[in-house]
Amino acid sequence: MLVVRPITPQDYAALYTCAVESGYGFTSLPVDEALLRRRIARAQEAFAREHVSEPGEEGYLFVMEDTATGEVVGCSGIEAAVGLTEAFYHYRLGKVVHHSKSLDVYNALETLTLCNDYTGVSELCTLFLREPFRKNQNGRVLSRFRMLFMAEFRDRFSQFAIAEMRGVSDENGDSPFWHWLEKYFFNMDFNQADYLTGIGEKAFVAELMPQFPLYVKMLDPEAQAVIGKVHENTRPALRMLENEGFRFRGYVDIFDAGPTVEVEVANIKSVRESQRLPIRIGKPNDQAARHIIMNTRVADFRAGQAPAEVHADYLLISPEAATALRLEAGDAARFVAL
Structure with a gap:
């Protein structure tokens, strides 16, 4: 039987394997020993707290284990509240209207504005199931059990929850959206930027990311085309979350422009049912x-x-x-x- 349980220090090698196999663009599982060991230690602290009255810095990390063999086949996590000690960035899609009545000109233009609007909400994250075990609805279990966990331990989590979906990138990890940002604002490739964010080195975002709204029409066509779109491998996960009530409200990742979906925890289908x-x-x-x-x-x-x-x-x-x-x-x- 495949069983989900809290991660332990003995699971480090398996977590590292998941990080390697998850590939480019999986920010929450960087291939970094120190970071992965810190995540395990942080999870142990979270699970050890018996009485939690409100969400804080807790990061719950779980693994799925085959009880017959002891093999770890996947992982998933929940962040109780994001952005409390480190800024949590998104781009917010908006509109600006340029209108001249005298010239009979009306232009409604989409913009991207850097923001921290999701500070304090809970996040479903770090979902990865190894290829041989993507069958028998194992992926559904590895994702949906977290909603039951949140339903059972409501005081540990925010009123709202989000999930960041991996955006479009090719087999080499190149993102069309990041390519445009790199060309004008950064001097590093997508994988390096994604890795630095994954290990908690986010200062460069505040230092180098454009602070004023970007007009979407000014981006390269290839970058415009992927805003709010998901990686092909992420489509099943997105469909499942949408079936649970998660919706896209115009927030996208600052590196690959993948969509972030949100929901009120009480309205999650698995929570209600x-x-x-x-x-x-x-x-x-x-x-x-x-x-x-x-x-x-x-x-x-x-x-x-x-x-x-x-x-x-x-x-x-x-x-x-x-x-x-x-x-x-x-x-x-x-x-x-x-």
């Missing part, structure tokens, strides 16, 4: 639907998918699922149909 019931252990009937199921502990968190019978006052799961999810009869579980 999730239930919390005590567990009974037995054999679900053959028609039992598969569910994403999680225990309700933080430090000893476990989540996964399994067939389950939903009754008015309890959830029936198999002994194997109960063992993998560290649930005993009578324990509370949160779950949602897969």
